Amino acid sequence: MAEPRDLQRKMQRTVLACVGIVAGMGGLAYASVPLYDLFCKVTGFAGTPIVREGNAANVMDRTISVRFDANVSPGLRWTFQPETPEVKVKLGETTTVLYKVTNTDTKPSTAIATYNVQPDLAGTYFSKLECFCFTEQTLQPGETVESAVVFYIDPRLVKDGDVKDLSSITLSYTYFPSKGGQPVAEAAAPATKPIVQ
Structure with missing residues (x-):
């Protein structure tokens, strides 16, 4: 009986980890444009004065x-x-x-x-x-x-x-x-x- 419960917990952790990764990637994608713009303005990258x-x-x-x-x-x-x-x-x-x-x-x-x-x-x-x-x-x-x-x-x-x-x-x-x-x-x-x- 202990095996199905352990398997269920492992699956829940895997699902939570995947949801967390997808949410993190979405957040990075949303923030990438303003962060890139800030990086270019501070460093002069890509010809930005x-x-x-x-x-x-x-x-x-x-x-x-x-x-x-x-x-x-x-x-x-x-x-x-x-x-x-x-x-x-x-x-x-x-x-x-x-x-x-x-x-x-x-x-x-x-x-x-x-x-x-x-x-x-x-x-x-x-x-x-x-x-x-x-x-x-x-x-x-x-x-x-x-x-x-x-x-x-x-x-x-x-x-x-x-x-x-x-x-x-x-x-x-x-x-x-x-x-x-x-x-x-x-x-x-x-x-x-x-x-x-």
Whole structure:
């Protein structure tokens, strides 16, 4: 009689362990996106620039070119461009570049800009002090707004064997339609039309 009871307890433990594993995996999957985003912002991984409060870096004589790329997702009728396509900056030097965005649509629209740095490994050294990214903006028809990005390239770049000889970095922004402070991928995708036969 003791064997069926032991077998029943073992099966209950196995079921509980499996339920616990599935629940844990579900929790990790749910938390993975915000955790990955936080990891990228803290480490500069995947070309994510580091956000800093101030610039305590020493300015070096070494210069590097910073290129600016501006994009607008399909479905958003905005024009978007930097004041200059490229600047040469000294490592550690605080630099401000303006971008101009215009709503060319006949109705108000809301969008949000995301960014990255290329090459990816340079993200750790691209330090933003001020940026318009991840801030939802609503523009009226024909309205134009200028926004600034203030940044510096951390001089520690010269000590990193993977990027010490880097001569240029590209900062790329893309505006997406947004709702509630989040990019809306569905709004950017073209509507599918039914096939008529």
